[in-house]
Amino acid sequence: MNGMTRRRNLAQVSGENAVIQVAWMYYQDGRNQQDIAEALGISRATVVNYLQEAREKGLIRITLAAPAFTTHRLALELSDRFGLRGAYVIPDEGTTTEEAFQRIVRGAANWLLDLIAPGDRLGVAWGRTVYELAEIVEARPVDDLTVLQLVGSMATPYGFTAEACSTRLAQRLGARCLNLHAPAILSRAALAAELREEPILRTQLDQLETVNKLLFSVGTATADSHIVLSGLATREDLDWNVAQGAVGVICGRFVDKDGQQLPGPMEERMIGIPLPRLVGLEMGILVTPGLDKVEATRAAIRGGYVTHLVTGSTVAEALLATD
Structure with a gap:
């Protein structure tokens, strides 16, 4: 992925709500943090921060089946x-x-x-x-x-x-x-x-x-x-x-x-x-x-x-x- 594509992906994600995008890719698509970072042109630390924000805002729910x-x-x-x-x-x-x-x-x-x-x-x-x-x-x-x-x-x-x-x-x-x-x-x-x-x-x-x-x-x-x-x-x-x-x-x-x-x-x-x-x-x-x-x-x-x-x-x- 070249620098221009990476910047375009990051801008697109930021405009659409990066937190939700990252949470979906991690929890629904099953992609790991490094893969998400590379796909969106952001750092792995940013991915970690977005996932933490999603949890704090109650956007995701993690439970074990009864x-x-x-x-x-x-x-x-x-x-x-x-x-x-x-x-x-x-x-x-x-x-x-x-x-x-x-x-x-x-x-x-x-x-x-x-x-x-x-x-x-x-x-x-x-x-x-x-x-x-x-x-x-x-x-x-x-x-x-x-x-x-x-x-x-x-x-x-x-x-x-x-x-x-x-x-x-x-x-x-x-x-x-x-x-x-x-x-x-x-x-x-x-x-x-x-x-x-x-x-x-x-x-x-x-x-x-x-x-x-x-x-x-x-x-x-x-x-x-x-x-x-x-x-x-x-x-x-x-x-x-x-x-x-x-x-x-x-x-x-x-x-x-x-x-x-x-x-x-x-x-x-x-x-x-x-x-x-x-x-x-x-x-x-x-x-x-x-x-x-x-x-x-x-x-x-x-x-x-x-x-x-x-x-x-x-x-x-x-x-x-x-x-």
Whole structure:
């Protein structure tokens, strides 16, 4: 290729959007970086920069097919041991806690698109795991999909509101969003009962009864758990429930080792879907990103909330070793 041709190719590519051209040649045509550089009359370093720009702008999406994570040993053993319809296990050996968290959330975001279908009414819990998933899930509209906030609003230590989880996910999936316009917990049971009977909120709560699929992560029954840091439960509430056998939290409710909700004074003051309504749904998608949630995950499975589990290999090994 002579110098004039090289300059003409570079000018043409620059005018047509060099980033897209390079990304197409690399990912669709299967050409290597040096070949692209020579064909377009640019340096290999420029090709590398264009590919990086394409990734940063979200112009390309690189994923591994779900069977890579759902059909290997750990996934199959989890499904068999716990009676799940599917498990998606991401390798996380040698990663930091945050790296493992990000891997598992990204895996859940990828698999979610295979698990939901037109007409679904997807109930969404709250917390960092679900929020981060909603932020990175591929923007792909799903016909006649409704996303519902399952528990009322509350403060959060992570810089987003509780309803942001359902709102953001609905935006990414082109879905209708139904949020609860009320606090998750009130100071008095009588006040909560009155609020539930307000016509607007009564209609919203009735809509929750139509949920057919659930997306959630379990919380821990520890002082640094989201339920305490958000102010939903006080330290006294936590201590009382732990004394009654609490091992985890599902949608703001404490549960014991068998996934049974612990009766207590908090329930009468809460605004949200009753926990028994989430047992035995068409699908319950649980995302467990860390070893601190192994006991709570086991409880959620025993309680009948889970049909599909997304987790890392270290958590999977722990679940298989301890149950």
